[in-house]
Amino acid sequence: MQAREVRDWWSSLSGETAAGQAAWPAVSHFCALFKKTKRNRPSGSKFGGVDRTKRRVACESSFRLLCLKLLCKCVLVLACLVLFVPYDWWYRYITGPQPIADFPPNIYTECAPDDAPVRLALVMPMTAHELPRAVANMYSWAWDPKLVPCEEHPLGIAANSLADFYFYFDLPLDENDEIIEAVAMLERMVHELPPSTRRCFGTIGFLSANMTPAESRNAYRHSLVTTQVSTRGTVTQFYRLMLENSLLENRYTHAFYMETDTRPVRAGWLEALHRHADPSVWMKGSIMRYPKPTVLGFEPYRSIYLYHINGNAIYRLGCPCFKAFLRAVMATYRDYAFDTSMAFYRLEMRRYALFQRIAHRFAFTDVVADWCDHAYSSSELGRTYLVHGKANITRFDWRKLGRY
Template sequence: MLYYYILIINLTLLVNSYIFKYETSCNSFEFKDLENLIGSLHRYALDNGQLIVRDIGLTIGQRKLLKRYQNIEIISAKYKQKENIPMINVKHEFFPINETLFSRYNNGKYNYIDSIRKRFYLAIVIPFIQSQFNKLIDQLNFEKNYSPCRNQSNSIDLILYHNEKISSILDNKTRQIHYQNKCFKNIRIFAADLSENENSYPIGSAIMWKKLLINEQFSRTSLRYYGYTHFFLMEPDTRPIRSYWLDIIVEQIINGHDRESYISTQWWMIGSLYRGFQSLGQNYLHINGNALYHLSLSFILFLQYVSYEYPYDSKQSSGYDLDLFLYLFKHIDKGKKFWHKFQFSDFIQNCWHTGCNEMNEEFLYNNPNTYLIHELIKDLQSYHLINIPSYFTNVRLLNYSN
């Protein structure tokens, strides 16, 4: 209590209903503090506040992310400070008292990261291994029946993500795929480069998933390294059942706003609980990994707590997606703070092993909001794709790996 009153006494008056600018400095290891500071600014002073960030060692990915955040300007370390712009410590945060904005030390708590308003940059990630290559081709061919989007987008990429090294047989084979679609600005190839011990199920899929979510300063397979704000994981056994499925994914993010709007995302994961016909029991209540994720640093920090208790390469793990919910069920008090970050939806349905009976017209009628199905299908060609043309040509693609 004493600390609280000392903190209040030393508050600095910042603004009272007029436009203001503040400058802070940040290196790569303070980025979570910076994101918390930006989030507090967007939460309480969005329309009349601007933050200038002096770059004293940010990573490429961090700079890319900042360029997508509203009212943020990046300057170099050598840029001369303007006398009329006050400084604020990056480890502080804004908060209001009686419609007046003050600052205080964040005390190592990052409550405002998910309040950041940003323009979304979405990655559709298809993870696969050699035995799934034909399913990958089938999946790409579904666009002939179900167009992903109505209009071209400059904020959505497609990533083909395999488990092997760059220049492996699978990598070279993937780079010969000639696939173009107006719905994606870029088509990239990521190589997870799994070790022999990692290259097995379910450990391999968990590690590939985790590498996408690693902090942007540590890995080039980190999606945040490229400036992505969200991603949808779409395994080769996930397929559309309606056109414009990509537009529906985007709608989960923008929630009725214009695509160029700055928006905040308060959730971390949106997807389907089990909708198939097997009896799994309440212990398997979770969102399947084929889901939409918010690449929030607060989510990444949460995943660190989960991985400490359920290491992905240990017998304690029940699968990276189920582990999230086992952790929440086990830690009831902690879970109360995070359950709202995980949202069930029916834009995708998980019918693992049984199918959803989606070929039945009654299913389509009763599930008008479902556009994607996740299930195991032995022969995708028998559904719609009878004559699949060759997708192979000599096309040069960029390398992306660790």
């Protein structure tokens, strides 16, 4: 049918109405499209002339593409489960928690007495390179009347010495000239302490972890699974103090681990530490007081990280149970940060049977606050006496004064 014949046919159907004339372009386009389709239609078999092999190849390609899409979806679902669902729950669901018999019994039995009188030591871990930090720390409170460690009684009677103070070096005290000079400088500063500060302390001395230079180095290697940082030097120095220092064990029941970036913010802070030292608690310190950080890692470690006790804390000394616990933590997490490692070890669901027996040995307190690198105001501190953080320290560039 030619175009003129089609138009005459349409006119006979619709007449010379305006509606018919308006619809004509659409009818003309449809007829042209139909004619083109008919002209290009292949002839031959019932499959329109398409080769059977090509059709089979096309079907196989479509099937492979479908399988690939399903595989990608499965991988995505698995990744979501691993990243957002605690895999420890799945592990426990399948295998059950470890029975208590799997843990050394001396972690929860034959512990030190819970009613022992408190004998406190302040320990400031440092390296020779951290001498400017230690000096800045001491000057920030030792000569400030508003930050005296212990206050006088209402009758004007000076308080007795509440604790001993130790500068705790990583290397032997006679390892090199740098350490010898650092010790000499700190000794001169101690001799110059004002009476209002000096009367609060008994002995002010020096300790060493007797590490080698290789052991003291920090690698700062990150674990993508647990979110932890490997700080071999810092971790080794801590474990040497808690597990191998017989001097502290024999003289004291507690030690406050006071890093060089932990500073008093209120008078009477040493008395507050002494009051909060509890013989029945192995570790008492601060939760993260700053806004929730972005934690990269797998569950359950991402969630547990938010509930760890910062390492600047009060620790129980000489308790066989706590020492057994620390040895188990050290064997499991080795060079990773000791404070988060302790949290991971006791809070993982597979160790729930052990957690039931030692949960009361760890406690949070507001006597010290962990603010890390975040700024804070006095209104946010409440009854806090010491702050661990660098944001409000402006006298030194702390980023350039770290462990080598």
